[in-house]
Amino acid sequence: EAAPLVALGAEVERHRAREVVSQAAGALFALLRSGGWRARAAERVLSGRFEGAELSGSADLVLEKAGRAGVLDLKLSNARRFQEKLEGGQALQVALYAELAREGGPLPPTGYFIVSRGELLTVDPGAFPGARELAGPSMAETLAAAADALRFWRDVLARGVVASRHEDLVDASARAAREAAGRPAPSAGPGAIEPSCRFCDYGALCGVTLREVAR
Numbered sequence: 001e002a003a004p005l006v007a008l009g010a011e012v013e014r015h016r017a018r019e020v021v022s023q024a025a026g027a028l029f030a031l032l033r034s035g036g037w038r039a040r041a042a043e044r045v046l047s048g049r050f051e052g053a054e055l056s057g058s059a060d061l062v063l064e065k066a067g068r069a070g071v072l073d074l075k076l077s078n079a080r081r082f083q084e085k086l087e088g089g090q091a092l093q094v095a096l097y098a099e100l101a102r103e104g105g106p107l108p109p110t111g112y113f114i115v116s117r118g119e120l121l122t123v124d125p126g127a128f129p130g131a132r133e134l135a136g137p138s139m140a141e142t143l144a145a146a147a148d149a150l151r152f153w154r155d156v157l158a159r160g161v162v163a164s165r166h167e168d169l170v171d172a173s174a175r176a177a178r179e180a181a182g183r184p185a186p187s188a189g190p191g192a193i194e195p196s197c198r199f200c201d202y203g204a205l206c207g208v209t210l211r212e213v214a215r
Helices: 012-035 079-087 092-101 138-159 172-182
Strands: 038-050 053-065 069-075 110-114 119-122
Touching: 012 110, 012 119, 038 092, 038 138, 053 092, 079 110, 079 119, 092 110, 092 138, 119 138, 138 172
Parallel strands: 069 110
Antiparallel strands: 038 053, 053 069, 110 119
16 A cells, blocks of 8 residues: 555655654554553464464554553544444454453453544543544454354354355345254344445455355
């Protein structure tokens, strides 16, 4: 993303990028200082197990305060999307980072820091003074929902049913999964059958459309 900024003729974009990064850094520093946090590591590699699965990933920023960890994930923009993830209990990425960074005791507080706005979004009340605190499931609740969804879909797959996320087949997939598992598929949060993300216009490059529920 940064490479085009060094091209000839990109002076305006380069200047704007410097302004955004500078302002975001100042906002982030102020948030951490007001909450008594300090940076422990950037791009910290975290690994562990979740419901029997081996997981690893790089957390953008691992924090520390009085021996307690915190985890922030930095996103360039699209604050609304990440707000919806937190409010809808779908912020599995930061929830898993919190689980992997846990050092005994409760889950570390987490949040999304939106660089373009210099704003921190979180569902952990009081953890980050100055952040925008959203009403949504806790990270513990998100993880519990993810664990239940993982068990559900493992059961469904073991019975030979593969659900389609094609928007015309979501209902049929939910019925087939329910018949296979003997209980309803998750209707919200991690593991819910939803149409493809539509984050970009290149769905053909990152997904396969099944024309029917596979058995």
